[in-house]
Amino acid sequence: MTTGTLIPEGGKIVVALDNNWAITAQSVCTVTGLSAMANGTAVTKSAPIGTAINLSTFGEVASGSTISISCTYLTMTSGAGTPAMVSTYVSYDPEDNKINKWCASGNTVTVTSVVVTAGTSSDWAHTIAPSNLSQTGVNGSFKFKLSQTIPKGALVSIVYP
Protein backbone atom coordinates (compact mmCIF):
# COMPACT_ATOMS: atom_id res chain seq x y z
CA MET A 1 0.00 0.00 0.00
CA THR A 2 1.09 3.55 -0.60
CA THR A 3 0.54 6.19 2.03
CA GLY A 4 -1.56 9.13 0.90
CA THR A 5 -0.99 11.55 3.75
CA LEU A 6 2.03 11.64 6.06
CA ILE A 7 1.59 9.52 9.19
CA PRO A 8 3.30 11.19 12.15
CA GLU A 9 5.49 9.32 14.57
CA GLY A 10 3.40 7.53 17.19
CA GLY A 11 0.54 6.86 14.82
CA LYS A 12 -0.82 3.45 14.02
CA ILE A 13 -2.03 1.41 11.10
CA VAL A 14 -4.79 -1.16 11.15
CA VAL A 15 -5.21 -3.55 8.25
CA ALA A 16 -8.41 -5.57 8.37
CA LEU A 17 -8.66 -8.70 6.29
CA ASP A 18 -11.84 -9.57 4.52
CA ASN A 19 -14.10 -11.90 6.48
CA ASN A 20 -13.19 -14.69 4.07
CA TRP A 21 -9.65 -14.70 5.38
CA ALA A 22 -8.12 -15.21 8.82
CA ILE A 23 -4.77 -15.05 10.54
CA THR A 24 -3.95 -18.37 12.19
CA ALA A 25 -1.81 -19.44 15.11
CA GLN A 26 0.90 -20.37 12.63
CA SER A 27 0.87 -17.02 10.83
CA VAL A 28 3.97 -14.89 10.90
CA CYS A 29 3.63 -11.38 9.48
CA THR A 30 6.53 -9.26 8.35
CA VAL A 31 6.38 -5.58 7.53
CA THR A 32 8.62 -3.44 5.38
CA GLY A 33 8.47 0.32 4.88
CA LEU A 34 8.26 1.28 8.54
CA SER A 35 11.13 2.41 10.74
CA ALA A 36 11.69 2.59 14.48
CA MET A 37 10.77 5.70 16.41
CA ALA A 38 13.35 8.42 16.94
CA ASN A 39 13.91 7.25 20.52
CA GLY A 40 14.78 3.77 19.26
CA THR A 41 11.47 2.10 20.08
CA ALA A 42 10.95 -0.67 17.57
CA VAL A 43 7.87 -1.08 15.43
CA THR A 44 5.15 -2.96 17.29
CA LYS A 45 3.37 -5.55 15.22
CA SER A 46 0.34 -7.45 16.39
CA ALA A 47 -1.39 -10.07 14.30
CA PRO A 48 -3.49 -12.21 16.63
CA ILE A 49 -5.71 -15.01 15.38
CA GLY A 50 -8.50 -13.26 13.55
CA THR A 51 -8.66 -10.68 10.82
CA ALA A 52 -6.69 -7.61 11.95
CA ILE A 53 -3.05 -6.66 11.70
CA ASN A 54 -2.06 -3.76 13.96
CA LEU A 55 1.08 -1.69 13.56
CA SER A 56 2.21 1.01 15.99
CA THR A 57 5.25 2.74 17.55
CA PHE A 58 6.85 3.51 14.21
CA GLY A 59 8.62 6.60 13.00
CA GLU A 60 7.13 9.21 10.72
CA VAL A 61 5.92 7.80 7.41
CA ALA A 62 6.18 10.24 4.53
CA SER A 63 3.41 10.71 2.01
CA GLY A 64 3.89 8.39 -0.93
CA SER A 65 5.76 5.79 1.11
CA THR A 66 5.20 2.14 0.33
CA ILE A 67 4.36 -0.21 3.19
CA SER A 68 4.27 -3.94 2.58
CA ILE A 69 2.84 -6.59 4.85
CA SER A 70 3.46 -10.25 4.23
CA CYS A 71 1.77 -12.98 6.28
CA THR A 72 2.22 -16.73 6.15
CA TYR A 73 -0.32 -19.47 6.88
CA LEU A 74 -3.43 -17.40 6.31
CA THR A 75 -6.58 -19.40 5.89
CA MET A 76 -9.56 -18.72 3.70
CA THR A 77 -12.44 -19.60 5.96
CA SER A 78 -15.20 -19.31 3.39
CA GLY A 79 -15.83 -18.28 -0.15
CA ALA A 80 -14.28 -19.60 -3.31
CA GLY A 81 -12.61 -18.34 -6.43
CA THR A 82 -10.90 -15.01 -5.88
CA PRO A 83 -12.40 -13.34 -2.80
CA ALA A 84 -11.04 -10.01 -1.68
CA MET A 85 -8.25 -10.36 0.83
CA VAL A 86 -8.04 -6.93 2.47
CA SER A 87 -11.16 -5.20 3.69
CA THR A 88 -9.80 -1.90 4.96
CA TYR A 89 -6.54 -0.19 5.64
CA VAL A 90 -6.68 2.72 8.06
CA SER A 91 -3.89 4.83 9.48
CA TYR A 92 -4.25 7.03 12.54
CA ASP A 93 -2.28 9.84 14.12
CA PRO A 94 -1.17 9.60 17.77
CA GLU A 95 -4.54 11.03 18.87
CA ASP A 96 -6.39 8.24 17.06
CA ASN A 97 -7.66 10.51 14.32
CA LYS A 98 -7.96 8.77 10.96
CA ILE A 99 -5.47 9.93 8.37
CA ASN A 100 -5.71 7.51 5.47
CA LYS A 101 -8.38 5.00 4.69
CA TRP A 102 -8.52 2.45 1.91
CA CYS A 103 -11.45 0.16 1.26
CA ALA A 104 -11.59 -2.98 -0.80
CA SER A 105 -14.57 -1.71 -2.77
CA GLY A 106 -13.32 -0.90 -6.24
CA ASN A 107 -9.76 -1.77 -5.24
CA THR A 108 -10.00 -5.47 -4.72
CA VAL A 109 -6.92 -7.39 -3.73
CA THR A 110 -7.60 -10.92 -4.84
CA VAL A 111 -5.93 -14.25 -4.37
CA THR A 112 -6.92 -17.33 -6.28
CA SER A 113 -8.04 -20.01 -3.88
CA VAL A 114 -7.04 -23.65 -4.18
CA VAL A 115 -9.55 -26.36 -3.44
CA VAL A 116 -7.95 -29.15 -1.43
CA THR A 117 -9.16 -32.64 -2.16
CA ALA A 118 -8.56 -34.88 0.81
CA GLY A 119 -5.92 -37.52 0.18
CA THR A 120 -5.07 -40.71 2.03
CA SER A 121 -2.12 -42.29 3.76
CA SER A 122 -0.31 -45.20 2.14
CA ASP A 123 2.74 -47.46 2.39
CA TRP A 124 1.88 -48.42 5.95
CA ALA A 125 4.29 -50.23 8.19
CA HIS A 126 4.18 -50.79 11.91
CA THR A 127 5.95 -52.60 14.68
CA ILE A 128 4.51 -53.58 18.05
CA ALA A 129 7.01 -55.12 20.41
CA PRO A 130 6.29 -57.49 21.94
CA SER A 131 3.33 -58.30 19.75
CA ASN A 132 2.10 -61.26 21.80
CA LEU A 133 -1.52 -61.19 22.88
CA SER A 134 -2.60 -59.60 26.17
CA GLN A 135 0.48 -57.44 26.58
CA THR A 136 0.16 -54.06 28.30
CA GLY A 137 2.20 -50.92 27.77
CA VAL A 138 4.27 -52.18 24.88
CA ASN A 139 6.30 -50.03 22.52
CA GLY A 140 5.29 -49.48 18.96
CA SER A 141 6.01 -47.52 15.84
CA PHE A 142 4.19 -46.79 12.65
CA LYS A 143 5.12 -45.20 9.40
CA PHE A 144 3.02 -43.93 6.53
CA LYS A 145 3.25 -41.80 3.43
CA LEU A 146 1.27 -38.65 2.75
CA SER A 147 -0.51 -37.99 -0.52
CA GLN A 148 -1.05 -34.31 0.30
CA THR A 149 1.18 -31.66 1.79
CA ILE A 150 0.15 -30.83 5.34
CA PRO A 151 1.13 -27.42 6.66
CA LYS A 152 2.71 -26.47 9.93
CA GLY A 153 0.06 -26.58 12.66
CA ALA A 154 -1.96 -29.34 11.02
CA LEU A 155 -3.58 -31.85 13.35
CA VAL A 156 -2.78 -35.43 12.42
CA SER A 157 -4.99 -38.03 14.09
CA ILE A 158 -4.15 -41.70 14.01
CA VAL A 159 -6.70 -44.24 15.19
CA TYR A 160 -5.49 -47.72 15.97
CA PRO A 161 -7.17 -50.86 14.59
Next chain:
Amino acid sequence: MVHSLTGDLKDYCWSTVQYSICTTNGNGINLTVATDVASGSYIELFIDEGFDTPANTTTSTTGFDVTASWGGVTIIDDLATGYTAASKFTATAAISGTITEDAITITANNAGEASDYLFSFKSSSGYTVGDMIEITFPREYDLFVGHANEWFTEEANVYYMDCSSTALGASWCTVDKRVVTISGSVAVESTSAIDITLHMVKNPTTAASR
Protein backbone atom coordinates in the same frame (compact mmCIF):
# COMPACT_ATOMS: atom_id res chain seq x y z
CA MET B 1 -5.49 -52.68 20.17
CA VAL B 2 -6.00 -49.92 22.69
CA HIS B 3 -3.97 -47.08 24.05
CA SER B 4 -2.49 -47.59 27.48
CA LEU B 5 -1.50 -43.96 28.04
CA THR B 6 -3.57 -40.88 28.71
CA GLY B 7 -3.19 -37.15 28.18
CA ASP B 8 0.02 -35.51 27.10
CA LEU B 9 2.42 -37.98 25.45
CA LYS B 10 5.37 -35.64 25.02
CA ASP B 11 7.63 -37.96 27.02
CA TYR B 12 6.44 -41.05 25.15
CA CYS B 13 6.15 -39.84 21.59
CA TRP B 14 8.87 -39.48 19.00
CA SER B 15 8.43 -38.55 15.38
CA THR B 16 10.54 -38.08 12.31
CA VAL B 17 8.55 -34.89 11.84
CA GLN B 18 8.93 -32.08 14.34
CA TYR B 19 5.75 -31.75 16.38
CA SER B 20 4.41 -29.32 18.97
CA ILE B 21 1.77 -31.49 20.66
CA CYS B 22 1.30 -35.24 20.97
CA THR B 23 -1.71 -36.42 22.95
CA THR B 24 -4.04 -39.38 23.10
CA ASN B 25 -7.40 -39.33 21.39
CA GLY B 26 -8.86 -42.34 23.14
CA ASN B 27 -7.95 -45.05 20.71
CA GLY B 28 -5.01 -43.43 19.03
CA ILE B 29 -2.99 -40.25 19.07
CA ASN B 30 -3.21 -36.65 17.91
CA LEU B 31 -0.09 -35.04 16.60
CA THR B 32 0.20 -31.34 15.79
CA VAL B 33 3.05 -30.94 13.34
CA ALA B 34 5.39 -27.99 13.79
CA THR B 35 6.61 -27.89 10.23
CA ASP B 36 5.25 -28.35 6.74
CA VAL B 37 5.27 -31.99 5.63
CA ALA B 38 5.44 -32.36 1.87
CA SER B 39 3.27 -34.63 -0.19
CA GLY B 40 5.02 -37.93 -0.84
CA SER B 41 7.05 -37.79 2.35
CA TYR B 42 6.71 -40.14 5.30
CA ILE B 43 5.77 -39.63 8.91
CA GLU B 44 7.15 -42.15 11.33
CA LEU B 45 6.02 -42.25 14.94
CA PHE B 46 7.40 -44.14 17.90
CA ILE B 47 5.20 -44.54 20.96
CA ASP B 48 6.81 -45.73 24.16
CA GLU B 49 4.65 -47.97 26.39
CA GLY B 50 1.65 -46.91 24.39
CA PHE B 51 -0.13 -50.08 23.36
CA ASP B 52 -2.18 -52.85 24.94
CA THR B 53 -2.50 -55.80 22.60
CA PRO B 54 -5.77 -57.71 22.23
CA ALA B 55 -6.47 -61.00 24.01
CA ASN B 56 -6.64 -63.05 20.82
CA THR B 57 -4.70 -63.60 17.63
CA THR B 58 -7.48 -62.56 15.28
CA THR B 59 -6.38 -60.08 12.65
CA SER B 60 -8.07 -56.73 13.16
CA THR B 61 -10.88 -55.97 10.74
CA THR B 62 -9.72 -52.39 10.40
CA GLY B 63 -6.30 -50.86 10.01
CA PHE B 64 -4.66 -47.68 11.19
CA ASP B 65 -6.73 -44.68 10.13
CA VAL B 66 -5.19 -41.29 9.48
CA THR B 67 -6.87 -37.93 9.21
CA ALA B 68 -5.12 -34.60 8.91
CA SER B 69 -6.71 -31.18 8.95
CA TRP B 70 -5.63 -27.59 9.08
CA GLY B 71 -7.81 -24.56 9.68
CA GLY B 72 -10.90 -26.71 9.44
CA VAL B 73 -9.88 -28.10 6.06
CA THR B 74 -9.50 -31.88 5.83
CA ILE B 75 -6.30 -32.75 3.98
CA ILE B 76 -5.90 -36.46 4.66
CA ASP B 77 -8.88 -38.69 5.32
CA ASP B 78 -8.34 -42.43 5.04
CA LEU B 79 -11.24 -44.39 3.70
CA ALA B 80 -12.79 -46.80 6.18
CA THR B 81 -12.31 -49.62 3.71
CA GLY B 82 -9.53 -51.30 1.81
CA TYR B 83 -7.05 -51.56 4.64
CA THR B 84 -3.77 -53.16 3.66
CA ALA B 85 -2.36 -56.05 5.63
CA ALA B 86 0.47 -53.77 6.74
CA SER B 87 -2.08 -51.45 8.28
CA LYS B 88 -3.86 -54.18 10.23
CA PHE B 89 -2.63 -55.79 13.41
CA THR B 90 -2.45 -59.42 14.43
CA ALA B 91 -1.26 -60.37 17.88
CA THR B 92 1.02 -63.37 18.09
CA ALA B 93 0.60 -66.28 20.47
CA ALA B 94 0.85 -65.82 24.19
CA ILE B 95 4.24 -65.82 25.80
CA SER B 96 4.72 -69.33 27.15
CA GLY B 97 8.23 -69.17 28.51
CA THR B 98 9.38 -67.89 31.88
CA ILE B 99 12.42 -66.21 33.30
CA THR B 100 13.72 -67.51 36.61
CA GLU B 101 16.63 -66.92 38.93
CA ASP B 102 16.97 -63.41 37.57
CA ALA B 103 19.39 -61.02 39.21
CA ILE B 104 21.10 -57.71 38.48
CA THR B 105 24.53 -56.73 39.74
CA ILE B 106 25.59 -53.10 39.37
CA THR B 107 29.26 -52.47 40.00
CA ALA B 108 28.74 -48.84 41.01
CA ASN B 109 25.29 -47.72 41.99
CA ASN B 110 26.02 -44.09 42.80
CA ALA B 111 23.60 -41.67 41.17
CA GLY B 112 24.86 -40.48 37.81
CA GLU B 113 27.78 -42.90 37.77
CA ALA B 114 28.59 -45.01 34.72
CA SER B 115 28.64 -48.66 35.68
CA ASP B 116 28.64 -52.20 34.36
CA TYR B 117 25.27 -53.93 34.70
CA LEU B 118 25.35 -57.72 34.97
CA PHE B 119 22.04 -59.44 34.23
CA SER B 120 21.76 -63.14 34.92
CA PHE B 121 18.74 -65.41 34.50
CA LYS B 122 17.49 -68.73 33.25
CA SER B 123 15.05 -68.98 30.37
CA SER B 124 12.60 -71.90 30.28
CA SER B 125 13.17 -72.09 26.53
CA GLY B 126 16.93 -71.65 26.71
CA TYR B 127 18.67 -69.61 24.03
CA THR B 128 19.00 -70.55 20.37
CA VAL B 129 21.42 -68.69 18.13
CA GLY B 130 19.33 -66.21 16.20
CA ASP B 131 17.09 -65.40 19.17
CA MET B 132 17.02 -61.84 20.45
CA ILE B 133 16.99 -60.96 24.13
CA GLU B 134 15.53 -57.58 25.03
CA ILE B 135 16.19 -55.65 28.22
CA THR B 136 14.05 -52.56 28.73
CA PHE B 137 15.43 -49.93 31.08
CA PRO B 138 13.21 -47.75 33.29
CA ARG B 139 12.34 -44.28 32.04
CA GLU B 140 14.87 -42.64 34.37
CA TYR B 141 17.71 -43.93 32.19
CA ASP B 142 19.12 -42.28 29.09
CA LEU B 143 17.28 -43.03 25.87
CA PHE B 144 20.46 -44.56 24.46
CA VAL B 145 22.00 -46.25 27.46
CA GLY B 146 25.63 -47.27 27.61
CA HIS B 147 27.27 -44.67 25.36
CA ALA B 148 25.51 -46.24 22.41
CA ASN B 149 26.53 -44.95 19.03
CA GLU B 150 26.63 -45.90 15.37
CA TRP B 151 29.49 -48.33 14.95
CA PHE B 152 29.12 -49.04 11.26
CA THR B 153 28.60 -46.56 8.47
CA GLU B 154 26.71 -49.27 6.60
CA GLU B 155 24.14 -49.41 9.38
CA ALA B 156 22.69 -45.95 9.71
CA ASN B 157 20.56 -45.34 12.79
CA VAL B 158 21.65 -48.62 14.41
CA TYR B 159 23.21 -47.86 17.78
CA TYR B 160 25.54 -50.37 19.40
CA MET B 161 26.74 -50.47 22.96
CA ASP B 162 29.59 -52.39 24.53
CA CYS B 163 28.45 -55.67 26.09
CA SER B 164 29.73 -59.16 26.86
CA SER B 165 28.47 -62.58 27.89
CA THR B 166 30.19 -65.76 29.00
CA ALA B 167 27.23 -67.98 28.23
CA LEU B 168 26.27 -66.42 24.89
CA GLY B 169 29.82 -66.08 23.59
CA ALA B 170 30.51 -63.22 21.20
CA SER B 171 27.51 -60.94 21.53
CA TRP B 172 26.12 -57.82 19.91
CA CYS B 173 24.00 -55.30 21.74
CA THR B 174 21.96 -52.61 20.01
CA VAL B 175 20.05 -49.84 21.75
CA ASP B 176 16.87 -48.07 20.75
CA LYS B 177 14.97 -45.88 23.19
CA ARG B 178 15.99 -47.63 26.42
CA VAL B 179 15.56 -51.08 24.90
CA VAL B 180 18.78 -53.09 24.61
CA THR B 181 18.61 -56.01 22.19
CA ILE B 182 21.21 -58.73 22.64
CA SER B 183 22.11 -61.43 20.17
CA GLY B 184 24.61 -64.10 21.09
CA SER B 185 26.57 -66.69 19.15
CA VAL B 186 26.33 -69.72 21.44
CA ALA B 187 23.20 -71.71 22.36
CA VAL B 188 22.32 -72.04 26.03
CA GLU B 189 20.29 -74.86 27.56
CA SER B 190 17.30 -73.97 29.66
CA THR B 191 19.04 -75.43 32.70
CA SER B 192 21.99 -73.09 32.36
CA ALA B 193 22.14 -69.46 33.40
CA ILE B 194 22.55 -66.70 30.84
CA ASP B 195 24.74 -63.78 31.83
CA ILE B 196 24.84 -60.46 30.03
CA THR B 197 27.02 -57.55 31.05
CA LEU B 198 26.17 -54.15 29.66
CA HIS B 199 29.10 -51.80 29.99
CA MET B 200 29.14 -48.13 30.90
CA VAL B 201 25.46 -47.71 31.66
CA LYS B 202 24.89 -44.32 33.22
CA ASN B 203 22.88 -44.57 36.43
CA PRO B 204 19.92 -42.21 36.92
CA THR B 205 20.95 -38.85 38.34
CA THR B 206 18.83 -39.14 41.47
CA ALA B 207 19.17 -41.78 44.14
CA ALA B 208 15.93 -43.77 44.20
CA SER B 209 14.79 -47.32 43.63
CA ARG B 210 13.73 -48.05 40.03
